[in-house]
Amino acid sequence: MKLCHVGIRRLLIVGVFVTVIVVLQCCWTTYYSVLHADGSSVAFPVELSISGTSEEEGVGVFRSRANNVTFASHSKDYASKKEADLDRELDSDGGGIILNNFKVGNHEDAVYSFTQKIPKYADLSKSDMLLAVENPSNTSRIQSVEMEPQLLKSHLSMLNSKHKKGNLSTRSRLVWPTSIAHMNSLLLQSSNSASVRPKWSSRRDRELFAAKLEIENARVISNFPGLYAPIFRDVSKFSRSYELMERKLKVFIYREGAKPIFHQPKMRGIYASEGWFMKLMEGNKRFIARDPQKAHLFYLPFSSKMLRVALSNRKKMEQYLEKYVELIAGRYRFWNRTGGADHFLVACHDWASHITRQPMKDSIRCLCNSNVAKGFQIGKDTTLPVTYIHSMMDPLRGFAGKPPSERSILAFFAGSMHGYLRPILLKHWENEEADMKIIGPMSRDLEGKKMYMKYMNSSKYCVCARGYEVHTPRIIEAIFSECVPVIISDNYVPPLFEILKWEAFSVFVREKDIPSLKNILLSIPEEKYLALHLGVKKVQQHFLWHKVPVKYDLFHMILHAIWNNRLYHIRPR
Ligand SMILES: *[C@@H]1O[C@H](CO)[C@@H](O)[C@H](O)[C@H]1NC(C)=O
Ligand SMILES: *[C@@H]1O[C@H](CO)[C@@H](O)[C@H](O)[C@H]1NC(C)=O
Ligand SMILES: *[C@@H]1O[C@H](CO)[C@@H](O)[C@H](O)[C@H]1NC(C)=O
Ligand SMILES: *[C@@H]1O[C@H](CO)[C@@H](O)[C@H](O)[C@H]1NC(C)=O
Ligand SMILES: *[C@@H]1O[C@H](CO)[C@@H](O)[C@H](O)[C@H]1NC(C)=O
Numbered sequence: 001m002k003l004c005h006v007g008i009r010r011l012l013i014v015g016v017f018v019t020v021i022v023v024l025q026c027c028w029t030t031y032y033s034v035l036h037a038d039g040s041s042v043a044f045p046v047e048l049s050i051s052g053t054s055e056e057e058g059v060g061v062f063r064s065r066a067n068n069v070t071f072a073s074h075s076k077d078y079a080s081k082k083e084a085d086l087d088r089e090l091d092s093d094g095g096g097i098i099l100n101n102f103k104v105g106n107h108e109d110a111v112y113s114f115t116q117k118i119p120k121y122a123d124l125s126k127s128d129m130l131l132a133v134e135n136p137s138n139t140s141r142i143q144s145v146e147m148e149p150q151l152l153k154s155h156l157s158m159l160n161s162k163h164k165k166g167n168l169s170t171r172s173r174l175v176w177p178t179s180i181a182h183m184n185s186l187l188l189q190s191s192n193s194a195s196v197r198p199k200w201s202s203r204r205d206r207e208l209f210a211a212k213l214e215i216e217n218a219r220v221i222s223n224f225p226g227l228y229a230p231i232f233r234d235v236s237k238f239s240r241s242y243e244l245m246e247r248k249l250k251v252f253i254y255r256e257g258a259k260p261i262f263h264q265p266k267m268r269g270i271y272a273s274e275g276w277f278m279k280l281m282e283g284n285k286r287f288i289a290r291d292p293q294k295a296h297l298f299y300l301p302f303s304s305k306m307l308r309v310a311l312s313n314r315k316k317m318e319q320y321l322e323k324y325v326e327l328i329a330g331r332y333r334f335w336n337r338t339g340g341a342d343h344f345l346v347a348c349h350d351w352a353s354h355i356t357r358q359p360m361k362d363s364i365r366c367l368c369n370s371n372v373a374k375g376f377q378i379g380k381d382t383t384l385p386v387t388y389i390h391s392m393m394d395p396l397r398g399f400a401g402k403p404p405s406e407r408s409i410l411a412f413f414a415g416s417m418h419g420y421l422r423p424i425l426l427k428h429w430e431n432e433e434a435d436m437k438i439i440g441p442m443s444r445d446l447e448g449k450k451m452y453m454k455y456m457n458s459s460k461y462c463v464c465a466r467g468y469e470v471h472t473p474r475i476i477e478a479i480f481s482e483c484v485p486v487i488i489s490d491n492y493v494p495p496l497f498e499i500l501k502w503e504a505f506s507v508f509v510r511e512k513d514i515p516s517l518k519n520i521l522l523s524i525p526e527e528k529y530l531a532l533h534l535g536v537k538k539v540q541q542h543f544l545w546h547k548v549p550v551k552y553d554l555f556h557m558i559l560h561a562i563w564n565n566r567l568y569h570i571r572p573r
Contacts, residue, residue: 047218160380178372178491180508186372187498190379195569196362204250204296207344208570211248215241215567220354228553230531230537231504245563252286252295254328261306261320269472271305271348272389273368273554276545277304278346280555286537287559293322297342297566298325298334300360304349318355325359338362341569344562348384350469364565365560371470373491379568382561385495385543385554388473401482402457404533410435411486411521412459414442414452415474418467421488421511425465428515436518439462456481460529461507463488475506476543484532486521488514496542498564505535 035305154224178186197206218240229235257263263282265275278301281287289295302324311317329335331354337341344364345356353369353376364379370383371374410433417423417440429438437455442448456462463479466489475494485506494502502508524532542557549555 007533021130033198045188060089063422091128097500103367119508141437168290179510180503181309181495183378183497185379185564190377191498193379193569194571195341196339197420197571198341201572202293202337205570206572207248208296209572211241211244212567212570214244219511228535231255231500231535231539233499234307239416241564242556242560245560246286249287249297249563250289250295250557251281251284251297251299251559252289252334253282253299253301254332256328257300257302257324260303260542261310262302262327264301264303266305266308268389269305270386270388271303271368273384273387273545274303274305274346274348276387276389277366277384277555280545280549281346281559284549287518292332292334295334297344297364297562298361300328300345302345302347303351304347304355307355308351314351314355317351318359321355342566346384346558348386357365362554364562366562368471369469370493370495371491372493376493378493379498382558382563382565383493383495383497384418384558385474386471386473387545387554389545401480401537404460407458407460407483408435409455409459411461412455413463413465414439414455415465415467416441419469420516422468424511425463425488425514429517433518453481456483459483460487460533463517464491466492476522479536479540479543482533482536484529484536486517488548496561498561499557500539500571505532505539507532 044137052311079556164573177229218237220236221239224239227239232238263278265277265279265282267275267279281299282301292298302321307317307320311320321342325340332551340360340363343360344366345352345360346366347356348368350369353374355373356363356365357375365376365381365386367376368384368386369383370381372378376383395570402521405431413425413429414437415422417426426438426440429436430440432438437459441450455472456477460483462474462481462483463486464472464474464478466472468494470489475487486509487502487506488509489512489513494500494506507524509517513520541552543554545555546553
């Protein structure tokens with residue numbers, strides 16, 4: 001009997017082993033994975049980026065064997081080194097009115113760098129486990145293969161035990177296009193997980209915890225003055241949460257930090273949203289606590305844009321922030337209590353996500369560049385919308401919407417060829433169909449701007465394709481033009497994601513589905529389109545800045561998102 005048992009067990013083990021080997025053999029030529037360099041963990045799903053000199057990344061650099069990459073770089077890393085610096089505000093991504101011709105470099109023999117930590121792979125559901133593999137024999141083609149998570153996991157751990165860092169001939173890339181549905185499930189998971197236990201308890205945490213319970217038990221109500229229920233995930237909870245925030249939340253703003261990097265908001269340009277938040281926060285009466293003992297949250301009031309202006313590279317910027325954290329951690333007790341978990345920053349520069357991921361890794365980071373495949377943590381971090389402010393006096397200048405019946409163009413896109421995706425978009429759709437206005441850069445003079453507005457004004461859908469990075473000001477521009485945004489930017493977490501039901505006023509198209517863009521849009525019934533259009537109109541108020549903030553406006557919504565994410569992870573000690 002015993003012998004028999006042992007026999008069966010052995011058989012089982014051998015069986016599993018053989019299966020794994022067979023699978024490996026099958027996949028070997030096409031799939032490779034990588035070791036995470038700064039640790040032992042597996043960096044999966046891995047996202048690669050082309051990089052000219054990615055040593056600075058220090059994460060593990062691999063040289064590919066002469067194969068052409070057609071669909072790589074999810075990162076601006078390389079671009080930043082190649083003079084295409086988004087800091088020159090106007091050539092960044094300014095609503096497509098841009099002339100800068102950025103050349104995508106020669107990708108042959110490119111150096112790959114593997115970017116950093118990603119939410120745990122085991123969290124992925126099967127349908128989202130998408131392994132995109134480049135077929136070496138045909139570089140213009142990407143195959144997508146769905147695999148069982150379990151299978152992948154063993155597959156990867158095998159690969160990792162075999163391959164040591166720095167020695168891989170990478171011929172395929174693993175990318176991780178996160179669908180909106182998958183992001184929703186990540187959010188759900190995050191909202192149920194508490195953060196690290198604070199070193200000592202605080203009365204403020206207990207207040208937050210009480211608020212959290214109140215919100216969870218919010219009565220379901222049917223009348224919400226000023227709110228349009230269909231665009232919210234749960235309008236009852238939101239309205240309760242907002243109300244409690246107004247009544248209870250106190251924020252302490254560190255006075256440390258010198259101008260212009262700290263305390264000097266910049267109110268215009270592509271990165272304006274960090275400036276607006278800073279200005280309105282520092283000038284706020286309702287939420288500010290003069291006494292840090294009374295604060296639930298602590299604001300680190302720096303401008304990533306100004307930091308970029310002051311310092312030449314990311315390493316220095318990161319070190320600067322490290323020093324700052326040391327300073328406030330030494331001078332006050334609050335940072336050390338939670339490791340920064342009740343601290344937050346609001347930063348819009350493309351590099352902000354990179355330079356804060358170490359020094360402020362446990363803090364709530366409100367970032368424009370919210371790439372879930374590059375360390376943005378759904379439920380902890382929150383997305384800052386890119387609100388491109390042209391005129392401080394009148395943020396809505398030039399925007400106006402025609403009714404749906406007068407929108408004759410099906411889809412519109414115009415813009416520079418930033419990043420890898422837009423050339424693909426144009427390749428498929430430029431001048432293809434009369435009702436698809438998919439064009440490259442438009443002239444930047446007044447005439448060009450007018451045209452741009454006119455197209456947004458008379459299109460049903462506005463394509464918001466990622467540039468160098470996942471975020472783009474087009475989304476907000478589309479919303480203000482009452483044009484339904486079509487977001488093509490895998491792994492981008494849209495703004496106010498924790499609260500808003502983005503599917504109610506926008507369309508998400510996966511990057512790989514660009515060839516079927518038109519069919520996807522045509523398959524949306526008119527009724528649904530009208531609902532989306534209405535949703536767009538109703539969501540506008542939540543993306544508007546006001547010099548004196550008003551209820552439910554962007555300032556309050558961002559602050560609420562931060563409050564919300566702190567509540568997710570609060571626990572009584
Ligand atoms: C890569 O692309 C270049 C031109 O874009 C081409 O000359 C070369 O043969 C390609 N290499 C491979 C391995 O396909
Ligand atoms: C690569 O695939 C594309 C699309 O399937 C096809 O049109 C093209 O001819 C292929 N190229 C080669 C070199 O096989
Ligand atoms: C990588 O592995 C190959 C064989 O698998 C070996 O020839 C080569 O020397 C290794 N390179 C390094 C840097 O370890
Ligand atoms: C917080 O921790 C840091 C590093 O451990 C230490 O240098 C600092 O003195 C601590 N701060 C306070 C106020 O004790
Ligand atoms: C957009 O449409 C509105 C409403 O029809 C109109 O008032 C406005 O002038 C239009 N703007 C442009 C730039 O065409």
